[in-house]
Amino acid sequence: MIQPLAYIHPEAKIARNVVVEPFAMIHKDVEIGEGTWVASHAVINEGARIGKNCRIYPGAVISSIPQDLKYNDEYTLTLIGDNTTIREYATVSRGTSEHWKTEIGHDCLVMAYAHIAHDCRVGNHCIIGNNVQMAGHVHVNDWAIISAMSAVHQFVKIGPHAFVSGASLVRKDVPPFTKAAREPISYAGINSVGLRRRGYSNEQITEIQNIYRYVYMKGLNNADALHLIELELPPSDERDEIVNFIRTSERGIMKSPLQVNGSAEME
Template sequence: MKTLIHPTAVIHPHAELHPTVQVGAYAVIGDNVRIDADTVIGAHVVLEGPCEIGVGNQIFPGAAIGMQPQDLKYVGEPTWVKIGDNNFIREYVTINRATGRGEATTIGNGNLLMAYVHVGHNCIIEDGVIIANSVALAGHVHIESRARLSGVLGVHQFVHIGTMSMIGGMTRIDRDVAPYMLVEGNPSRVRSLNLVGLKRSGMPTNNFQTLKKAFRILYHSDLLFQQAVQELETLGNTEELEHLRRFLLLSQMSGRRGLIPGKGKNKELE
């Protein structure tokens, strides 16, 4: 322990650190923080509990994790930050606890959060997500696995961002981003499929071609939204297509923010 924890680090006696955890100079680890094996805590990192951090994470200097939410509804109830395994959390990232007794802000596995990313209360980030520098997520944002967010953009509260989508830099995200799509601009629009990401994903060629047909139906046809979603049923039954259909229907029915529209003939979502 003495060889892995810098002598200037301040660690609460009730914090639980696996013997393989490394802690850098002037880090502060508070009560009710639990850190699993092979995680590295950089210099000047601040961790407040309740907070759980999994195996093999690297948390770089200046990050602040587990602070109380920036939410006036929060009145001190016990809430959490829960972080999975093998994440890279770069310099000066902030991750706030949730609002609502027993609720958690959750980060999955294998994510990269670059410098100055802010993750607001009650956010969910699944697995394999990359968020570039200076991105701000408001409360209750849900990002599905393998999404990509470019730098210097903001995401409105209660927005849902679909799997394997790509968001261009400095984009304003105030509505849901459908899976597999490339979104960019202010106001933001669906520009195309995330072609590069889908090709790199190893998706079978037939499934990829099916998504291309789905994109043309949704964003370049004269069909109304409900008609377009129903038309997707004629394309077959791939895993990706079913997920896209469920996402679109849930976004419309849930009373959330609605969907970011495209640029094509179908203007119903604008």
């Protein structure tokens, strides 16, 4: 169902059962999968590849030119997976020659007024809260949640199943399974509520808590903490994911609350 007052470039590839409401604009070199709904006044620019059963709300702008002075009109893309929702006035920039694409996975929710900049990679089942502002090259892993009004520094990585509290300034990497809060941002425990909702057992959650005691509660530097984790704790998928994330972090991970305010109190 394509309304006559919508603008669709003749070179755009739109599946037959896509709904495009009046005053929406879809430019050339756009592909939209089956069952997707594009609301009035949404704008989908060149290079967008939108999956099946997505919902694009009024005022959203997808695949706009990057807000990067180094961008030189190179051919880049914006990829959005199936069943993802982009709410009102959210903006998603396409990639630059650094990564060539901006990616949002499947089954994500990007809330109103959020901005996802060039070359960001957002995994599957992620929630990006109202007015979250993500600079370029941010990597958000699967099942992560960034709460409203947060700002994420360029090149930051947010681990899988992590939870970032509202109005946070995220300048450092947020390791897997953790909660991030306070200013400056610091460890606030593990995301036990989210993990239980996703089927993690009590034994797995306890194991993750024990791992982060080495990282955040014993006063160790990261290298010593990782050495003891691998030496003293049994191997598991969760242990290896945490260790690999911290070991490969380029910006460094968020601090311990002991380093921030001398208190070990967890939220």
